[in-house]
Amino acid sequence: MKKFRAAFLIEPTHHDLTILKQYVSRIEFLSSGSDDVDELPVVISEKLIHFNPETDVIIPVGSVLTSLLVGVLLSKTFLGKTIWVGVYHTNDNNVKDYFFKDILWNHEKSLT
Numbered sequence: 001m002k003k004f005r006a007a008f009l010i011e012p013t014h015h016d017l018t019i020l021k022q023y024v025s026r027i028e029f030l031s032s033g034s035d036d037v038d039e040l041p042v043v044i045s046e047k048l049i050h051f052n053p054e055t056d057v058i059i060p061v062g063s064v065l066t067s068l069l070v071g072v073l074l075s076k077t078f079l080g081k082t083i084w085v086g087v088y089h090t091n092d093n094n095v096k097d098y099f100f101k102d103i104l105w106n107h108e109k110s111l112t
Contacts, residue, residue: 002100003024003025004023004025004084005025005052005055006025006027006055006056007028007059008029008030008051009027009028009029009030010029010030010058010059010061010066011029011030011033012032012062019088019096019097023098023100024057030047030048031043031044031062031063031066033062045073048070048077051074053078053081053083053084057084057086057100058074058084058086059086059087060085061088080104081104082102083103084100084101084103085100086098087099087100
C-alpha cells in the first residue's frame with residue numbers, strides 16, 4: 001500500500017476522509033471553498049509551495065473551477081514531473097476506497 005506524506009485536497013467537502021487517512025500522514029486543503037475567485041491563484045499557489053510531487057498526492061474533490069486552476073498551476077510548476085492523483089471510488093463489491101494514479105506533466109505531448 002502506497003503511503004504519502006500529505007494529501008492536498010482542492011477544498012473541504014462532505015466526503016468522509018477516514019479511508020484516505022490510512023494512505024497519508026496529513027491532509028491539507030488548497031482552498032477554503034469560500035475564497036474570492038480573484039484571489040484563488042494566490043491562495044492555491046501559496047499552499048502548493050509545500051507540495052512535493054515525490055511524496056504527496058492531489059485529491060480532486062471540490063469546485064470544478066478550483067480543480068481546473070490547481071491543474072493549470074501544477075502543470076506550470078511541475079513540468080516534466082510525475083504527480084500522484086488519488087480518486088475515491090466504490091468497487092463492484094460496494095467497498096469504498098481510493099486508487100492512486102501517477103500522471104506525467106509533459107507538455108511535449110500535444111493534444112493536437
